[in-house]
Every structure is written in C-alpha cells, then in structure tokens.
C-alpha cells in the first residue's frame with residue numbers, strides 16, 4: 027500500500043531571519059541541517075541546536091532522526107501544516123558538547139574522530155571555530171529564544187511577557203518602545219521605527235480564559251541597520267535586574283549593589299547602573315520577603331503562632347492604640363526560658379541596628395552556657411534605644427527572671443536609656459559595664475599618633491590595671507597613677523564612672539570571669555545576615571537558626587563523657603597541672619596554705635582563695651585545686667553546677683519548635699495602618715529626637731493600596747504610590 031506523502035512547511039528562524047522549506051516524510055536530519063547551513067550565512071554545522079514549537083510544547087529538541095519522526099507524527103495528528111523551528115547558535119556559547127550539539131556523528135566526523143577521513147582544511151576549520159567557542163558562555167544566551175512565534179504563550183501574563191521581551195531585546199541587540207502597554211495588551215515597536223521606519227513589531231494580549239499572555243502578531247524582522255548586542259542597554263531595567271537576582275537575594279540577602287554590578291558583567295556581559303542594581307535588589311527583596319509593612323501586620327499572626335507552637339513562650343506585639351501602628355515586639359521562646367535556669371546567671375544586653383528600609387533596633391539578652399557558648403534568651407524590635415523602650419524590654423525580661431527566683435548579673439555598654447531603665451526594673455541587681463566599651467571610650471579621647479598615642483597607651487594600660495585589680499589596694503595604686511598621667515581627661519572620665527560597675531575589686535556580684543560584652547558582639551555577628559530583613563523574617567530567621575543551634579548542641583552534649591563541659595574540663599586539668607609541684611599545708615579541716623610563687627590561703631568551705639581568682643571567676647583557681655587534691659576531695663564537688671555536663675544537657679533539653687504554616691495563615695486586615703519607624707539614628711541629640719518624633723514617615727495601607735506620607739502631629743499627609 028502506498029503511504030500518502032506527508033509534507034509540512036518548516037518556518038526556520040535564525041537571529042532575525044526566517045526561511046521556509048518543506049519537510050517531507052523522506053527528509054532526514056542531515057538534509058535539514060545542510061539546508062540551514064546553506065541558507066543562513068554564518069551558520070556552521072555542529073554549532074547550533076534546533077528547537078521546534080507545537081501548541082502546549084514551545085521548546086522541543088530537534089536533534090535526531092527520531093526527533094524528526096516524532097515531530098512529523100505530532101503535526102499529522104494535530105493536523106498542522108506548518109511548524110516553527112528556532113535555530114540557536116552555540117558558537118561562543120560553549121565548547122563542543124555531545125549533549126547539546128546537533129547530530130553527534132556529524133561533529134565527530136568534522137573533528138576527525140570517526141571513520142571519516144580528516145583533512146588539513148577540516149582541522150583548520152575546527153581550530154578556528156574552537157577559538158570562537160572558547161568565548162565565555164553567558165547566562166543571557168538563551169534569552170534569544172524568548173520571543174519567536176505567533177501563538178506563543180506566557181503563563182505569567184503581561185509581567186512575564188514584558189520581562190521576556192526586555193531580555194530578548196537585550197540579547198538580540200535592539201531597543202523597543204511600547205506603543206501600547208496595559209494589563210490586557212502590550213504592543214512594542216523597534217525604537218528605530220521613527221528614524222528608519224523599522225517594521226519590527228510585536229503585539230500580545232491577554233487570553234481571558236486562562237489569564238496568560240499570547241503573542242497575536244509578530245514581525246520579527248528588523249529593517250533597521252545594525253543590531254549589535256551592547257553591554258549597556260536601555261532594556262536593562264530594575265525589573266529585569268530584580269528577576270535575575272531574586273534567587274541570589276534569597277540565598278544571600280546581604281548582597282551589595284556593587285557585587286550585583288560585577289555579577290551582571292560576569293554572568294550576562296551587561297553593564298548596569300548603581301541605581302538599577304540597588305533598586306533591582308529592593309524589588310527582589312520584596313519578592314523574597316514580601317512587603318515590609320505587610321510584615322508588621324503578619325506579626326499579629328506570628329505572635330499567636332509562637333505562643334501556640336512553643337508553649338511557655340513570652341511574645342508580645344505592642345501597637346499604638348486605635349491605629350494599629352507597630353511600636354515594638356518582644357519574644358523569648360519557651361525552650362530558651364526553660365533552659366536558661368541551667369545556664370550561668372549572666373545576661374548580656376545589647377542593641378544592634380537593623381538595616382532594612384525601616385531601620386529600628388534589635389535588642390537582645392543573651393546568656394552563657396557552661397561550655398562558654400552564648401545562649402540567646404530574648405529579643406526585641408524597637409524604633410530606637412530610648413529609656414522607655416528599654417524599660418519595656420526589661421520588664422518583659424523581669425517577668426521571665428523573677429519567677430526563677432535567682433539574681434543574674436547584667437552586662438551592657440553604658441547607654442543612658444538602658445542604665446535608667448535598669449535601675450528602675452532591676453534595682454540592686456549587679457550590673458557590669460563592658461570593659462571593652464569603656465576602653466574604646468577612653469582611647470577616643472587621645473590622638474592616634476605622636477606623643478598623644480604614647481600617652482594613650484600608658485593610660486589604657488593603667489586603666490586596665492584598675493579594672494583587673496583584684497584587691498582594693500591594687501586598685502588604689504593604679505588609679506592614683508592613672509589620674510596623674512591622664513590628668514583632666516581621665517578625671518572627667520572617671521568622675522561619672524562608678525568603680526562598682528567595672529572594677530574587679532569593687533564589683534558586687536558574680537561575673538564568672540567576664541569583663542566585657544563580647545558575647546553580645548558574637549551574637550550580633552551570628553544574627554548578621556538577618557539584620558537586612560523586615561521584622562517578621564528577621565525574628566523567624568533567628569528562631570530557625572536558634573532551633574538548629576540548640577538542637578546541634580543537644581546532640582553534641584550527648585556524646586560528652588566528662589563530668590564538666592569539655593571547655594571547663596580542660597581548664598580544670600590545666601589548673602591542676604599548674605600546682606603539681608606546690609607544697610600544701612593544712613591549717614584546719616577546710617583552710618589550707620598553698621606555697622606557689624608566693625604563699626596564698628585557700629578556704630574550701632567559703633570557696634575563697636586569697637588570690638581572689640576563685641571568687642572572681644566562680645571557678646577553682648590553681649591554688650584551690652591544689653588544696654582540694656591535697657585534701658583528697660573530688661575537685662568536681664567544688665565546681666559550680668552550671669559548668670557540668672548534666673546542666674548543659676538540661677539547658678538544651680527543651681527544644682524550640684517549628685512554626686508551621688508561616689506564610690499561609692498570613693493575611694492583612696483590610697484597612698489596618700502600619701508604619702515604619704521615624705528615621706533617627708543612635709547618637710542624635712535629645713532635642714532632635716523630640717522634634718523628630720513629630721515627623722513620622724508613615725506607610726498606610728487602605729484597602730490594599732499603599733500610601734506613604736509624613737505624619738505631622740495628627741495630620742496624615744499621604745501620597746499614593
């Protein structure tokens with residue numbers, strides 16, 4: 027039986043040119059490839075791929091004879107008489123690669139690797155091509171395929187169509203103008219239409235049934251002169267930048283605009299302006315994290331979710347009455363609260379800037395576990411470090427600490443708002459100023475070079491001796507010298523600095539060997555990346571990271587076999603080692619005299635040593651260990667339980683639980699108004715703050731439309747955007 031001859035018309039497009047030829051049931055891939063090479067100038071065998079599109083399948087590979095058979099069959103059953111084939115150049119994109127090139131046999135033949143005999147000419151041709159093929163592949167190369175036939179569908183609607191049109195124009199190397207542009211239809215013409223009468227034009231409109239965009243007419247041929255892909259293009263708009271970096275921003279929120287500029291040059295061979303990089307990043311952040319103002323609204327949902335999923339949590343969202351304006355947020359997870367009583371009774375209080383659009387401050391209170399690691403207990407987000415905000419934060423902290431019935435020692439820098447609040451909420455609780463901050467403060471009073479620098483070093487050295495002096499006598503000697511050397515500058519500095527808050531000799535309370543707020547610093551580094559984020563992703567990011575950290579530490583501690591946490595076990599061994607050769611004499615059942623470099627007195631009942639290190643560190647000093655060993659007691663009986671492995675395990679026994687459905691149960695309530703903080707930085711004088719408080723930058727969401735404006739007293743002067 028004679029089969030009916032099946033013949034379809036192939037419309038082949040390469041760059042901006044299209045040719046048509048017939049494909050019969052007799053045609054093979056080799057025939058088609060030869061035809062294409064013959065007709066398209068510059069097209070070389072083995073250096074391009076073919077893709078055809080049929081309804082619902084816009085990009086099918088056409089590589090082998092069986093691909094060709096399938097294409098013919100598909101066209102036959104769908105009763106199509108024509109097919110669009112796109113020729114994609116691989117030269118300058120990648121090395122020869124069997125996976126991507128048309129017809130491996132042909133390439134192998136050209137390379138002289140198969141049974142085909144190779145000639146010198148062949149080799150030269152190959153070498154020449156190889157040189158071009160070594161050009162750096164760009165991620166933008168596939169954009170050339172984005173716009174190619176009538177009927178092409180864009181499921182993402184107008185937005186996807188416009189974006190792809192920009193990328194297509196960028197890659198092919200022309201600019202276009204919108205002749206019509208709205209949600210329902212987009213018409214674009216070549217920007218050379220006016221000057222040169224170029225007839226390139228595309229018209230796409232929305233398919234009402236599916237909501238997708240469809241190309242209705244397309245004249246993909248430019249009649250204007252010279253289209254060269256430029257490294258700078260008007261088509262590279264912020265939206266395009268944003269679409270390209272959204273995944274990068276998700277993985278690396280701290281990516282800087284300058285880095286984006288470099289990456290674009292590297293990946294796409296395109297120069298973009300700082301503005302486009304910056305604004306593109308802002309847009310991408312919105313895509314990744316949602317609108318920042320929405321984020322505040324979502325905190326309402328989150329607050330409930332925290333309490334529900336993490337029993338025992340303390341979580342408060344404070345809004346201004348009546349207008350639901352975000353003021354501040356506090357959270358301490360149940361798992362952390364339960365574990366904190368097994369941590370060393372220290373709390374490091376600190377504030378750090380948030381870097382998202384709305385600024386604000388992240389307040390945190392971190393404890394310390396028995397293995398000298400930090401133990402984040404509570405966080406707050408406020409607009410600035412005012413006394414009122416600190417009071418609010420500390421009151422929440424008090425409601426966690428007071429029921430535990432123990433006193434903790436606070437560490438902080440000397441922020442006045444915090445100091446006032448501390449005196450109000452925790453009167454009489456030991457409070458240590460961070461030695462490092464005090465030192466920096468003092469350093470800043472002296473020149474950085476010349477004689478001033480010498481003086482500075484001398485002053486700092488003396489101040490350090492004051493702070494670390496273990497006896498009042500030692501402190502007095504160092505202080506007298508400090509005042510003489512440092513003169514008026516030091517006098518002023520010392521006069522409003524109470525020695526009870528920094529000097530070992532006078533500090534009332536236990537500091538467990540800590541002098542500085544360095545733990546808070548390491549917490550800030552740990553939080554690092556999240557500081558770029560709006561409030562909700564910030565808090566949730568911290569929660570997730572904390573959940574993982576606590577879980578890791580729990581598993582880690584399961585493997586420990588020592589009585590003390592490894593860090594402290596090591597320290598104890600070192601202390602024991604140091605006193606191996608010392609003579610120890612007994613005075614009574616608990617008092618010993620230890621003959622080290624000099625003689626010291628150890629009282630095992632009082633847990634004191636005359637060197638005072640035992641009292642200051644809360645951990646047996648070398649002399650104490652020597653005395654304990656001489657008494658043949660167990661050293662471990664003299665170590666605070668916070669340093670023991672079983673306490674460490676208890677500190678991490680209660681996990682932090684996941685908060686499921688985040689992003690799902692979130693919805694904003696219609697006309698809720700939300701704001702960003704007033705744009706004030708730490709260090710601005712008080713009168714500025716008061717004046718500033720009358721000028722709030724406000725974002726108000728009314729029925730889904732964002733309005734932005736300045737709040738002058740009661741009047742909202744808003745503008746839609």
Ligand SMILES: [Zn+2]
Nearest residue numbers: 216224248250
């Ligand atoms: Zn044109």
Ligand SMILES: [Zn+2]
Nearest residue numbers: 635637647649
């Ligand atoms: Zn000692």
